[in-house]
Amino acid sequence: MATHHLAAWSCNLKYSDLPQPVIQAAVRSFYNWVGCAIGGSKHPATTIAYNSLSPFFGSPQSSLLGHQGKTRIDAQHAALLNGIASHVHDYDDTHLDTIIHPTGPVASALLAVSEWRGSVSGKDFLLALITGIEAECKVGLAVWPEHYDVGWHITSTTGSIGAAVAVSKLLGLSIMQTTHAIGVAATQVVGLREMFGSHTKSFHPGRAAQSGLMAAVLAQGGYTSSEQALEAKRGWANVVGVTKPNIQSDLDKWLGMDSGSKDGVGLFNEGVGRWEILRNSFKPFPCGIVIHPIIDACAQIHNQMKKEGLDVKNIKEVHAKVHPLVLELTGKRKPKDGLEGKFSVFHGAAIGLIYGRGTPSEYEDSVVQDAGVISIRDKVDAEADKNLGADETIVVATMSDEKTIEKHVKHAVGSLEVPMNDEMLWRKFADQCVSVLGDQVEAVSQACWNIETARDVGEVAKLL
Amino acid sequence: MATHHLAAWSCNLKYSDLPQPVIQAAVRSFYNWVGCAIGGSKHPATTIAYNSLSPFFGSPQSSLLGHQGKTRIDAQHAALLNGIASHVHDYDDTHLDTIIHPTGPVASALLAVSEWRGSVSGKDFLLALITGIEAECKVGLAVWPEHYDVGWHITSTTGSIGAAVAVSKLLGLSIMQTTHAIGVAATQVVGLREMFGSHTKSFHPGRAAQSGLMAAVLAQGGYTSSEQALEAKRGWANVVGVTKPNIQSDLDKWLGMDSGSKDGVGLFNEGVGRWEILRNSFKPFPCGIVIHPIIDACAQIHNQMKKEGLDVKNIKEVHAKVHPLVLELTGKRKPKDGLEGKFSVFHGAAIGLIYGRGTPSEYEDSVVQDAGVISIRDKVDAEADKNLGADETIVVATMSDEKTIEKHVKHAVGSLEVPMNDEMLWRKFADQCVSVLGDQVEAVSQACWNIETARDVGEVAKLL
Structure with missing residues (x-):
């Protein structure tokens, strides 16, 4: 019942359920992601993808980061391109237990959808971001480490599922619709590690964002998939984790429900109150x-x-x-x-x-x-x-x-023990963005720090 | 060297290299695919996908089948939707050695690109179709049957590669660009068998078409991937065929090169002159x-x-x-x-x-x-x-x-021993299409049979 439980948990989660450190971690994850995406917006991988795919762009729904609202394209392509940009310098965040870079696939999809649909509040945005990051890290934990060892780029193979959960949350999908969205996302398994060292590495989180976004939109329209996409015999976990023994018990561990509990906050078996986003870390230096x-x-x-x-x-x-x-x-x-x-x-x-x-x-x-x-x-x-x-x-x-x-x-800065503080995140942000944003860099930074109180996240997207 | 060899083989193949039965098989495969796609064009899986994704459609480049040129959208979405329609009744073709349904992913991408780019001759179209079908069936043979047994929907997991090769051929990409296109396609592994019985099954060949198309277009623009995407330790075959012993020798068997041969026609190790498209079959009845x-x-x-x-x-x-x-x-x-x-x-x-x-x-x-x-x-x-x-x-x-x-x-009609003849294919076509095409059904059928001599395949697409 992992698929159903994940969907139900996400649908039932309310902003008032979120502990303050979780909200803070989400703001910091978003902030760090924006800096990376703006910093990667002029990289050849991003510009080649932009130029090559431009014949297919649809209506100007969503902004490309690093263009400060001057380049807006359809939400699907915006999700793809912002996802590419945010990963291309290998400078994004890391969920250390799984080495998933969690924010890229989820935030790239969510920001594009927020601007497209309009009137999305900062709180709704952060709530959706948190559901998506928890989803991808939990499913990642269920297949880790064999899944990665075999050769899957775990950031994107789990990222489409995270993006689908997040966009489903933002669009207000029902539990059953969210279940179908998870299925359509799970069937799109993007990312081979063999691509490391080429442009295609950064394509992975971008395509995961786009796939998850598409999955949620299709499910909202009534498109059906399996209702046991994650746990079925020939479902996601067994297929992409085929070399892992006892994967069903790992699924149950990370995505199962406490017996006797109803769906809701922190009811995953593995520890009430364990939030994966609190285990997310930020790189102070753009190297290994x-x-x-x-x-x-x-x-x-x-x-x-x-x-x-x-x-x-x-x-x-x-x-x-x-x-x-x-x-x-x-x-x-x-x-x-x-x-x-x-x-x-x-x-x-x-x-x-x-x-x-x-x-x-x-x-x-x-x-x-x-x-x-x-x-x-x-x-x-x-x-x-x-x-x-x-x-x-x-x-x-x-x-x-x-x-x-x-x-x-004893522990390098950027580790969970010695996390980067907000001042360090600001310096990282400024260093990546100043050549793109010029004297707007402080204002843009402030808008990102203040995302929780934004009345319309789409308006923030236009500043970035 | 499987990736490079496949790319080189495709780039070097000329229309004059094709035996007449291979051309005939390609025409019949195309014809059967058109009938299935028109027949599936009003199915809920197709219409839900159309309605849900319509906010993202770009310029009217390519026709949706079953709309006779009245609905034209960007080539990527046309490839997706025609691919869905062509598989939704489980009535499409079957490469019996692998149970790949080969034409859907390849033709859906190719027809969309042909109309978008314009002035594609019937011969160029068929040549590209053949390279794509050979590519997907050969890579499928290399991972069959363990890949399917684990739970992958082999039609779409190989289909993105076939579509990328075909579109690369049509766009005239270099061997190196085609190599990169294969890589970008191979990293997008779409299709879990768990989705059988839901709309998502037909999403698979559609998404494979779209992924392969995108891969070729990115590679044309200079996007890079691995040059050993198929054969590397953490490349496609080893990752999606992880449970198959000796996969390297199977890759070599199906995609290797005869020692001493130069790249070109029929130089795959497994038999000069073995064309997978000659092993393609057509279902006379829309059931198991x-x-x-x-x-x-x-x-x-x-x-x-x-x-x-x-x-x-x-x-x-x-x-x-x-x-x-x-x-x-x-x-x-x-x-x-x-x-x-x-x-x-x-x-x-x-x-x-x-x-x-x-x-x-x-x-x-x-x-x-x-x-x-x-x-x-x-x-x-x-x-x-x-x-x-x-x-x-x-x-x-x-x-x-x-x-x-x-x-x-002794052998049911539709088997390789008792194939459907052209008259039977026509009856199948008419039966699927008459409610959509009305009294145009014979003219449309004739245009498809005559695809080889078409001066502009895009004009044919507008009739369908």
Whole structure:
């Protein structure tokens, strides 16, 4: 009964049921997603898709992010293109238990529908966003990790279901209609990991958004699907999780209902009050997560040096102890360009030391090839230490006068233990958006922070 | 190298390479598909999808079948809706080795693109149709049967790839662009068998057509995907065929290249000159294939009775020997309506005896519930005989004067051994289309038969 229960739970959830931290997490997820989508709006993957598909665009219903309301197209294509843009820099959010990037598929569909239908309040938008994110993460947990190991891009294979649940919620579909929407979404399984490294990776969350949107609209019109789409013998979980033993019990664990409970908030078996959105995290740096601790530690060293009036040029050597995976995945000593820089823990250390941060601009080709950056990079040494956690590092910088600065990062910034605060999210947002939005960046940022009180989310979409 | 080889084979194939029977098979496949799509154009699954998605339609580029050029929408939605219509009565063609219904996804995409782009000749259209059908059946063979057994609807999971290859061919994409198109199509895996029995079953070939079309258009614009989408460790075949042992050797068998050969016609390892389209078959009756032998035999009895001036009312009893699967799948003694009638070998026998045929009109509720039909149906008895083939039956009708008529059908009409001839295809076409096309049905039929010599396939589309 996983399909029915998910539909019933979503239909019954009310805004007043939401704990304040859940609402706050939704606002932050939305805010981070907008920044990523605006930041990715000029990427070739986005513009090629826009140009190629433009012959098929319908009425101007929904805005493309990064165009501030100047480019509006039909809601389906807007969902696709905003979804592509939001994932293309690999800078979006992460539900760490499943490595789903949850907001892209759901928010891309929802924002497009909100503007198309009009008069959607911020509260209704956030409520729908939360149902969608919970849906995709719960179904993801049911098939994780075998599903991902086999080769599915779990963000999009679950994303269409999340988007369908969210749009169904926003449009006020009945439990039965929502059930059918889940089915039409579940039958569209988009995303092979083989596509990583090509434009098609970012196509995945975009297409998931579009598929989920279409599923909800079809179900609203009376289109039928299976009522056991998730749990049936030849339904979604058994087919896409075919290598996972006991998948029925996992479905029951994550999407079943407490015996004796009626459908409603937090009634999933696995813990009353467990909200997946509270386990969502945001990347402070646009590179693989294993490099995050060292950038964090080096930025802390930068800050201390600044405070003490020390010059980065006076660094003699830097020694880091890191988890063995770090060197295995990102041990590139001499990265040639920005893309290779993302796979170099040494470049990560250098930009942390020099700039005190690691933003997309520090991963431009010119920075990776800069002589000053290279001279610092070459002073960095890293040693694997299997006693360290994956998000832990110890970095010691020795100055030319033999003075040392040591930083021990137990959990990198952006982890669940040390989440990015709102100020950091703002800096990330501004860094991605300023070249697109210019002096509008603060106003746009504020409109996103205030999404909960928006009277018409579609009007916000036009600002983005 | 399966992906590259498929792309290269398609790009290099010329019309002059095609054997005459292959061209003829393509014309017949197209003709049968048009009849099914017009016949399904008023079905609720088609009209609900049309109404629900109409807010998103773009420019009038491509015609919806069954509207004779009066309803034209953007090519993507036309591909989707014509694909739905062509499958909704389960009356379309079957590649018997894989039970793929091959023409739906490919022709739905191709016809929409032909009309959108304009000036596509009949020969270019057929050439592209053939590349698409070969592509989907070859990739299907590589993952069959485990892929289907797990729960994938193989028509649509392979159909997006077939549609992408076909549209790439029609648009004149390079080998590299076609490779990327295959990748974007392969990452969109649509179709769970759990959806059988709901509207979503017919959504599958429609969405596959749309996905393949989109893939080709994106690739033409420069969108990139993996260049090993089919054969990579986490590519299409390994992911959707995860339970099949030795899938790499099956890929090589069906999509590999003869050593020492250059890319080109019939160079797939498995037999020079093996064309999957020659193994395509057409259903004479709109019901499960296991009932076809008994309808065939009973229609033959009908014809003999007519010749001898005997009245069906004088039948005393009818005894049939059938393959055991027939009673297992279609043993419903008292079907209540048209849908249940499709699962009753007894109703099948009755309409064969009374009408000498089994067309969609004999599966309307009123016929299944008709007292005269029921009285004949109740005289039919069927016995399982495991010595008979699945498409074989022996039927003996005994008249009230104890005279008997016996028919032994070794291979039912519609099988590869006893294919439907052109006259039978015409009757099937007319029966599906007359209520939609009225007195235009013969002219439209003729235009489809003459597709090879059409100067502009888009003009033909407007007649349909």
